[in-house]
Amino acid sequence: MKNNHRHASAALKDEIIGTTGLEDFSTQEIYREIIRRFDADPTRDGLERTPERVEKALAFLTKGYSEDPNAILHDALFDVDYDEMVIVKDIEMYSLCEHHMLPFFGKVHVAYIPNGKVIGLSKIARLVEVFSRRLQVQERLTRQIADAIQDAIAPQGVGVIIEARHLCMMMRGVEKQNSSTVTSAMVGVFQKQNTRNEFLALVRERTPNNI
Ligand SMILES: [Zn+2]
Numbered sequence: 001m002k003n004n005h006r007h008a009s010a011a012l013k014d015e016i017i018g019t020t021g022l023e024d025f026s027t028q029e030i031y032r033e034i035i036r037r038f039d040a041d042p043t044r045d046g047l048e049r050t051p052e053r054v055e056k057a058l059a060f061l062t063k064g065y066s067e068d069p070n071a072i073l074h075d076a077l078f079d080v081d082y083d084e085m086v087i088v089k090d091i092e093m094y095s096l097c098e099h100h101m102l103p104f105f106g107k108v109h110v111a112y113i114p115n116g117k118v119i120g121l122s123k124i125a126r127l128v129e130v131f132s133r134r135l136q137v138q139e140r141l142t143r144q145i146a147d148a149i150q151d152a153i154a155p156q157g158v159g160v161i162i163e164a165r166h167l168c169m170m171m172r173g174v175e176k177q178n179s180s181t182v183t184s185a186m187v188g189v190f191q192k193q194n195t196r197n198e199f200l201a202l203v204r205e206r207t208p209n210n211i
Contacts, residue, residue, distance in 0.1 A: 064133030076120030098135035106164030146185035157188025
């Protein structure tokens with residue numbers, strides 16, 4: 001029964017997303033072929049276990065697909081009588097751009113004004129990880145983090161800012177080496193100028209251990 005069910009859903013998936021004809025090859029076989037196409041000496045020692053390493057690395061870098069952001073947040077909600085801005089800044093972020101499958105990385109700053117509930121601080125960093133360990137675009141990543149917090153605790157508002165550098169642009173010379181791309185998502189009271197400005201000022205303020 002289980003097998004039938006799996007086959008049925010695989011067939012349905014193929015129908016929806018189309019097939020490549022490569023379904024029967026393993027990830028490692030496919031990477032071996034990619035290396036063969038691009039490298040003049042694909043048989044040298046250093047490349048022998050590369051397909052295996054790439055498969056492991058990719059599994060790690062995309063593990064966010066199998067993690068449920070709601071489950072992470074719902075484990076760590078606390079009732080509070082506090083309505084000042086909560087801010088978590090300089091969260092390290094590493095992701096893969098979905099256009100080139102090359103890294104983009106940088107810092108995420110998250111703020112919200114509670115409306116009776118707060119989230120355990122470490123869970124915000126976990127949330128960033130769940131969404132960044134996927135094939136992403138920076139704009140969507142920013143929005144997904146904001147929406148997940150909004151959905152979990154319905155605060156008065158949420159603001160998320162991501163400052164990131166994209167290797168797909170830097171390595172190909174499309175962008176100057178030191179420029180970063182900044183995206184933001186502002187929900188609820190963060191759409192008001194004064195709240196947004198307070199958030200931006202707090203982000204710009206350097207903490208002593210950050211100098
Ligand atoms: Zn890219």
